Amino acid sequence: xxxxxxxxxxxxxxxxxxxxxxxxxxxxxxxxxxxxxxxxxxxxxxxxxxxxxxxxxxxxxxxxxxxxxxxxxxxxxxxxxxxxxxx
Numbered sequence: 001x002x003x004x005x006x007x008x009x010x011x012x013x014x015x016x017x018x019x020x021x022x023x024x025x026x027x028x029x030x031x032x033x034x035x036x037x038x039x040x041x042x043x044x045x046x047x048x049x050x051x052x053x054x055x056x057x058x059x060x061x062x063x064x065x066x067x068x069x070x071x072x073x074x075x076x077x078x079x080x081x082x083x084x085x086x087x
Contacts, residue, residue: 057065059073070076 057068059065059068059075062068
């Protein structure tokens with residue numbers, strides 16, 4: 001009976017070792033993928049964001065860009081002649 005229990009313990013240890021190995025292998029693969037991801041410096045990303053906000057008109061900030069003609073404003077309500085009424 002002791003021999004049978006010893007075999008089960010050895011098999012369980014082997015299964016646990018295989019599980020740990022698989023987890024470590026998966027973690028290693030995820031870390032390698034993360035390492036291969038293209039990166040840029042934070043200062044470059046900030047400069048890019050600053051340049052974008054300075055050169056792209058935002059119609060929701062009239063203080064920065066001045067008054068916007070309703071024909072140019074994508075957020076202005078459209079008056080295309082049709083009307084809708086709900087009774």
